[in-house]
Amino acid sequence: MTNTFSRQVLPTPEALRPWVTGIGSVSVGAGSAEPYVQLPDTATTVVFRVGENGRRSTLVVGPRTRASYHHGRRFASCLEMRLAPGTTRPLLGVPAVELVGRMVPLDELAAAPARRLARELRDLEPEEVVPHLARSFPDLSGAADRSRTALVTAGADALSMRTGRVPGPVRDVARELAVSERQLRNLFAEGVGLSPKHYARINRVRAVLAQADDVPWAQLAATTGYYDQSHMTTDFRTLMGVPPRSFFTGRLPAARPCRAALAGR
Template identity: 40%
Template sequence: MVFGVDMSTWVSDIAVERFEDVETQAVGPDPATALVFCSRSEEAYVLGPRTRGRYFAGVDAHRLRVRLRPGMARAVLGVGVRELVDRVVPLRELWGVPVGDPSSLRTALAARLASLDPRHDALVASAARLVPSVGVAGAASRLNVSERHLRTLFTAAVGLPPKRYAKVDRVRRAVATGGAGGWTRVAAELGYYDQSHLNAEFRATMGVAPGAFAAGRYPASTPCQRGLAK
């Protein structure tokens, strides 16, 4: 709870992340939207859903990252999330007020959440939990809506169609494992048909095969955008 506001309905996690001055750092995809403040910038930004991995020249920095629950970003930010996919946008452009430090970000977010109805986009939030495991048809059935209606609501609120969301989230989880226990095991645990299926989706998203990624053999890096590791 921050400033008297329970953020758990809207926020999946709040973390302080440390980046080091190394040759290359890797960031996996993430279908969720996040609010961040980096020590190398002078204002807070919105990181939209990230559909591909990114590799950037390492920087010595830290950042506060507030990861919004998929399905809740539209209500929190006041814009359709499709506009934010693979983008970095200053938060002031969406909320109309400057947010210049971590404390101000927490305060502005708490004030924003205090004015929102937690039932806003609740159906989409439920679908985001269901789609990765039961698919679009299964989620629609459990939520008593048509598949077409669910796709429309989901895409507007999350920024990605549900099938694309599930694919990006699965690669995100694969990246997070680091291949622990072997990629065949990871493929089975995450619901891929087989390791070849994992390899294909991983390479398409991260630009390298899983084994090369785990070994640190990354593609060419780019400068870190606004210090945000986007």
């Protein structure tokens, strides 16, 4: 049996843009000869999943600090909604740090906002979810501490890779935001789930993944802000489990059954 995997980027309604950085539709076919790779990720994601038996579920996937590799994936189609930095607590009622490395049903979170959102979405088809949330945005907009959210957003932007710009040290970002490094760490723990340093580290490795096909290794290390190629290789191996050359030639770590990932990774 062959495996099919498709991903489509969907438009984000204007009303949701303060809360959501991206929406995607993902379809995975039954059976897989190749492992399914879950990359390190700085975002908390709400996933609306339809399994092979038609059963629907709404999951919350927290930030992932390292890559994981899985096989035996069954058919599923999903709508994925990546939450913006600083919005996890106002939307779900829990700080992002409590969700790191976890995948849990939305209605199993103890906080009232998560349970309320789960009830609202329980009977919707995946294609109805985004329009519903866009309509309910006025009810959500008062839930956020705008000043804290703005600081987390600005910090995340400053520590993210951009074309032609490498993020500066955490201490410089804190100074630009007029907060202490400790305050910045606390803001990131609640609003992102990761330390500013780990956030930047994941963002940098993902930049390597995105650019590796087009740029020589040494040049790639320089453009993504590493001291040298050896530094890039060490960081990549720590987060991805193998060095860059092994990853891009398919020499990957042993894959685990996908059900292990759904049990909590």
